[in-house]
Structure formats: C-alpha cells, structure tokens
Amino acid sequence: MPGSEQLLVDRIPTPIGELVIIADQAGKLRAVDWTDHEGRMLALLARHCRHGFDLHPRRDPHGLSRALKAYFKGDLAAIEPLETATDGTPFQHAAWRELRRIPAGRAISYAELARRIGRPRAVRATGLANGANPISIVVPCHRVIGSDGSLTGYGGGIHRKRWLLAHEGCETAE
Amino acid sequence: MPGSEQLLVDRIPTPIGELVIIADQAGKLRAVDWTDHEGRMLALLARHCRHGFDLHPRRDPHGLSRALKAYFKGDLAAIEPLETATDGTPFQHAAWRELRRIPAGRAISYAELARRIGRPRAVRATGLANGANPISIVVPCHRVIGSDGSLTGYGGGIHRKRWLLAHEGCETAE
C-alpha cells in the first residue's frame, strides 16, 4: 500500500516489564511504551499516521534497543543522544523538548515545567501534554512530579515512575 | 523533510478555463481541478497528506496532461485508462468508482447513482460525495444530474458542467 509508513518494532525485557520500541527507517524513535499499554500506544500512532502503517519486527533496530538496555543496566546517559520523531501540537513539542533538558537524577514540578516553556499558568495542560508523550523513558516524563513532592500520576503506573526515579538516583518524597 | 509527499503539478488551458493537474511519482492522478478553485483543492489535498507535500512543476507528467488535452480536442476516451489515487471514506470510494463506469455521453441521476452503489436511500449523501471528488473530469462527476433532468450543482460552476456534457454529446434538459 503506497504511502503507508514502514516501521520497525522490537521488544525488550526490563526489571519493570516488557518495553515496546518503534522506530522509523531513518533510525528515529517513534514510540516507546510498556507492553501492557500497547493498545493505547497504537491508538496514538494511528491518530498521526493517517495512511496507516506496517510494523516489521526487527532485532535492535538502529541500535535503539541496545541503548535502552544500557540505560536499564545503569548507563543512564545512553538514551540521551537518541533522536525522536513525533507528531503533536506546538505546545506538546515545547513540553517534550523541555523534558529532555532535565538531567537524570533530577525531578521538577509541573509548575516549573510550565514556567520553563513560557506558559506559567498552563500547569494542568502541561500535565496533559506529559501524558500524551509517545516516547516513554527517552523523553523522561517521569521526571516531573507534584509541587509537594508527590508522584501524582504516570501513564505506565505509579510504581514504574517510582522505580525509574530511584534507578536514576533521585531522592523524592513519598 | 522526510515523509512529505513529492508531487508533480502541471497546468493546461481548456476552452472553459485553466486546469491544474497533480500526479504522484507513480504516475497516478491525485487531483484535477480548475485554477480558480485551486485553494479548495489544495485544502483537500492537505487534509489527506498529514505530513505535508511538495509540489514540483513538471511539463506533462507521465503523459497525463497530453491525455486531458486529447479529451478536450474530442478524443473522449483518452481519459478512461488513467489511473487515480485518492483518499476518502469507503462510501466516497464506492461513489467515485461507480462514476467512472458511466460512459461519455450518458448522464444518470443522483438517485440512480445511489442505487448502483447499493445505498438507494443515501441520495443526498451521494451528492456530497460527488462534490468531494478530487479529480474533476477524469472521475466524471459532471455526468450526474437531477432526477428531473436539471443540472443541479457543480463544484466548478454550472456553466462548465453544461459545457462538458455538451462536449460529450449528451442531450440534457434545461
């Protein structure tokens, strides 16, 4: 079918569940999410690929799986150079770009994130944009927590957010 | 920009105004419309090419312009073998496919068209699908008229519909 995106998909195990990795032929990440939320992820993808897409299983596409495995083994910086390609509104892009500037081991509040993208009052909207992030872990939406230090929410489940922050050596309240 | 469609565009004069012809690299027609409705056409294209598209001027792409010129010179069958590639809903595709089965020189009613695609009661909807046709002339939406023989409507203007039907040797009321 002409015009339909040809995507590469791989799956890797992690201490907190299996991860699905989707890349395009240019080597850019299109989506990363937990297997048990695969439906939601595919729905997100489908919304942006109007012409449909084909998923081709491929071991370690463009070295992306290797990088993610390294991250889980303790090489936190392994995911930093990875390139991503996502659709989304200008507001969402601003939020996601800002997320990648948060270093591992740090966590900021939703209010702080809103401030950094120049929309200090769009606090709740920032939370929404966070939840719409198609690329878990690499775009570290888990590094944003409540102003009072509580973990608030996470698409993959709070326990994973807690694990990831601990893995990155971040002391958080609660 | 990766993922954006590369399209070829040409323009030809006709007795009833300039025509814009848009083809893809595979040689299939993507759109045909009158210059004075170009805005509407581009909007239609944009709706279906989410990732954007680039238009490259090209004389007579894949022989399509030549075929259309031949049609206007009297070789009515010249446009019949041309291949098209369009987006659209299943209902629209059914309508457009059925349109191409109407021979030059014939005109049927919206009700008859609705009957032929198996939705005898979706008469008005058929008119809408007709109006959403991106490929004027080649997909001959002008060959559909009111049950009482009146020309009803046409995206490019009624006068063009009348001219086209006369050009094809079709005697219509009004």
Next chain:
DNA sequence: CGGCTGCTCGCGGTTTTCGGACATGGACAG
C-alpha cells in the same frame, strides 16, 4: 499559635460531542 490535612476552585490545551449545512428525491397532505 504553627503545622498539617483536605476541599474547592481556577487555570488552559486537547479531545469529544453536537448541531447544522449540503450538488437530492420520494411520499404525503392540502
């Protein structure tokens, strides 16, 4: 008082929902 808890309300981008318009025509009432 000082500190903590819990509730309420406003914030703003995105998604969903809803109502209308339209390239018609047949049935039915007056």
Next chain:
DNA sequence: CTGTCCATGTCCGAAAACCGCGAGCAGCCG
C-alpha cells in the same frame, strides 16, 4: 401542483468536558 418532511454521509465550527496541577482557605490538633 405546491409545500413539508425525512433519510443519509461527511465536514466544520462552537461549546463543553476532561485532566498526570496547584494555590488558597477553613478546620483540626497539639
């Protein structure tokens, strides 16, 4: 013969709902 009503698919605009928040305030307890 004329007017009215309705079926039917799709798009568009407006309006409302939805939330991965956070500040402000009342109430409660030592």
